[in-house]
Amino acid sequence: MKKNDPASTVPMRGCAACRARLPIAELVRFAHDGEGVVVDLDRRLGGRGVNVGPARRCLQQAIKRGAFQRGFRRPVPAESVRGLNDALGRAFLDRLVSFIESSRRSGGVVDVEGVDQVEPEELRTTLEASGGTLLGVPLPQVRATTARASTRIAWLARGVSEFTFDTAGGMERRPEALAPCAIVREGRTPSERE
Numbered sequence: 001m002k003k004n005d006p007a008s009t010v011p012m013r014g015c016a017a018c019r020a021r022l023p024i025a026e027l028v029r030f031a032h033d034g035e036g037v038v039v040d041l042d043r044r045l046g047g048r049g050v051n052v053g054p055a056r057r058c059l060q061q062a063i064k065r066g067a068f069q070r071g072f073r074r075p076v077p078a079e080s081v082r083g084l085n086d087a088l089g090r091a092f093l094d095r096l097v098s099f100i101e102s103s104r105r106s107g108g109v110v111d112v113e114g115v116d117q118v119e120p121e122e123l124r125t126t127l128e129a130s131g132g133t134l135l136g137v138p139l140p141q142v143r144a145t146t147a148r149a150s151t152r153i154a155w156l157a158r159g160v161s162e163f164t165f166d167t168a169g170g171m172e173r174r175p176e177a178l179a180p181c182a183i184v185r186e187g188r189t190p191s192e193r194e
Contacts (some may be wrong), residue, residue: 016067036080089163096156108149122157
């Protein structure tokens with residue numbers, strides 16, 4: 001990368017499970033709040049953090065390999081990491097709904113009438129697979145009007161589908177999308193993803 005290349009200024013971090021280097025915005029951060037491990041999607045909690053790819057297999061691998069204990073440099077009780085899959089699914093869902101609400105106020109999304117008009121595609125697929133409601137939360141039908149809103153909504157919708165579909169009332173169909181860590185392992189750069 002050249003010195004003035006915008007891609008060279010993007011902060012990169014490694015997945016604690018598979019060691020893939022990705023832009024920080026594409027990883028999920030976990031923090032330790034003194035009692036246990038908590039999800040920090042907004043990256044605002046203080047202290048040491050552990051970054052994991054937004055894929056169920058990366059989370060399970062990080063737990064299995066002791067990445068949380070190493071990253072926090074302290075013992076982490078087993079019950080603290082046991083419910084992380086469900087907590088992460090709920091965090092992705094809550095953040096998706098709140099991001100859409102704030103984007104609605106700023107003009108980043110507009111409401112649409114039908115599921116076929118929903119954009120980005122990841123949100124449309126999640127809406128179709130869930131029937132419009134997930135874990136008792138209605139998913140908004142919107143179309144992103146800015147690139148920033150579209151990118152963030154797509155990432156959050158992939159996270160929702162990755163971490164909730166097996167536990168959300170027995171849905172049979174889960175949208176399949178390559179997780180960033182899998183893309184890096186296949187030799188494709190993050191810019192070639194889309």
